[in-house]
Amino acid sequence: MAEQVLNQFRSDKELREDCVAIYEALGMDLNTAFRMFMERTRMVRGLPFPAVLPETRMTRIEAQRAIDDLRAEAADLPEMSLDEINAEIRASRAERKPRE
Structure with missing residues (x-):
């Protein structure tokens, strides 16, 4: 007979009883x-x-619902001109530049 060793570990009491x-x-x-x-x-x-991790798939109905929800959110946003968008981009980039 091979040499015996003791294995110990902790578990939830209810899990063990089950x-x-x-x-x-x-x-x-x-x-x-x-x-x-x-x-x-x-x-x-x-x-x-x-x-294995369960495969997460979105049904066609779920995908359409997500798209519709995003469109509804975007509908409430104010319209911006191209100049306003570019100004925001420039401001954001300026904030990220390392300060000397």
């Missing part, structure tokens, strides 16, 4: 479940379950 109940219903204790997890990890050389 997991203990699940594993007991499957006929095993928590230690056996963790040993199985570790063996499977070694077998697959990674997490023994998919660990």
Whole structure:
């Protein structure tokens, strides 16, 4: 038998109790479940379950709603001339220049 080591970690009490109940219903204790997890990890050389971020997709309706919301926001903004826009850009750039 290979040398045994003690593994310890902290977890939420309710989470532990829920997991203990699940594993007991499957006929095993928590230690056996963790040993199985570790063996499977070694077998697959990674997490023994998919660990990916959910793909976030926007439906056509959601996209149209977002566009409509942006248009509504823009409708309340005052109209600016090209000269006014350029003046704002120049002022912003002047503020960002390093002071000597």
